Amino acid sequence: MSLAARDALPPHLVGALASGRFDPSHLTGDLARALIRHRLAIATADLITTAASPEAPDAPATLVLRRRRAEVMRMMQVLAALRQTSHALSAAGLRHLVIKGPALAVQTTGHWQGRPATDIDLLIAPSDAAGAHDALTQAGFVRRDGGQAPPGPLYLWLQCELVYTGAPAVPLDLHWRMDATPGLCDLSFADLWARRSPVDIAGQAVHTLDPVDALLFTAVHGGKSGWNRWGMILDAHRQWTALDAPGRDRALRRAQSVGSVRPVRLMLGLLAETTCPPDDPGRFGIGGSWRRRARALLDRTAEARTPRQSIRPPCRAPLPRCAWRPGRWSPPMGRCAPVCAR
Secondary structure, eight states: OOHHHHHHSOTHHHHHHHHTOOOGGGOOHHHHHHHHHTTOHHHHHTTSOTTTSOOOTTSHHHHHHHHHHHHHHHHHHHHHHHHHHHHHHHHTTOOOEEESHHHHHHHHHSSTTSSOOSSEEEEOOGGGHHHHHHHHHHTTOEETTOOOSOOOHHHHHHOSEEEEEOTTOOOEEEESSSOSSTTSSOOOHHHHHHTOEEEEETTEEEEEOOHHHHHHHHHHHHHHTTTOSTHHHHHHHHHHHHSOHHHHHHHHHHHHHTTOHHHHHHHHHHHHHTOSSOOOTTTTTOOHHHHHHHHHHHHHHTTOOOHHHHHSOOOSSOOOGGGOBTTBOOOOSSTTOOGGGO
């Protein structure tokens, strides 16, 4: 991590945003730009009062507030597309869960504007993939990869999602598994549906993952993308804090039973390293080795690079081309292995 990146956004400020202890009066231009890069503008803007916000167009607080307005406008497009897709699937009698995006915003902040969203993520049963494809194509959506047919058995086995695009110009990620890696977060749709939680998104009643399942998905998805945007760490802070002691125990037991222990341990290490004030070593019940891995990951992701750059630690040997397959998490062997897979 460069000195500029480390000084611009210290990791403990993520915990300060989660706990509401961040002081907007300390905003600088570099800090504002770092917060925007890490998709933390909305959380920061919510702590800036209108009366205290400066009028100068280049003031740090103005940059954050302007970015929040732009992200809210984008989220309004996401909501319109969500209504269209959810109606199409419901009309076809297909069960679906809204994950991440506005559903997670309502679940963690109480409002759909509480976190940014640029696309739609829906989870369906694998057996409903063909029916969902037909319903979406009839509603005007097309596969982004140019395919015309619904995903076949081999595609369903190799991958965990398929991207569609439609008239609202908002990508739709259609998931049928939590992750493509066999044995990682191996939760059946029937179990997820049985534990589903209702949420209201701007007057639209939908179903989403229960808080424990949503936390596990955040851990797995964060590890898959290398936690390259610290907004995901903020999500994890909010989700972990919202769980009571029995809920946290359920999360740890469920992670053990579905093969998600390593992603959850790394997530807890990141929470410990970004807590404000600095964390008591025993608070998250996580060992020093996972905290060291979390610190190393924070060093590599401070500049908010792409997932490929943040997952791969600096080393002389290049990452083998076959080790990174789009849409499938396949940790490479050797010293280039991702920190969350070691």
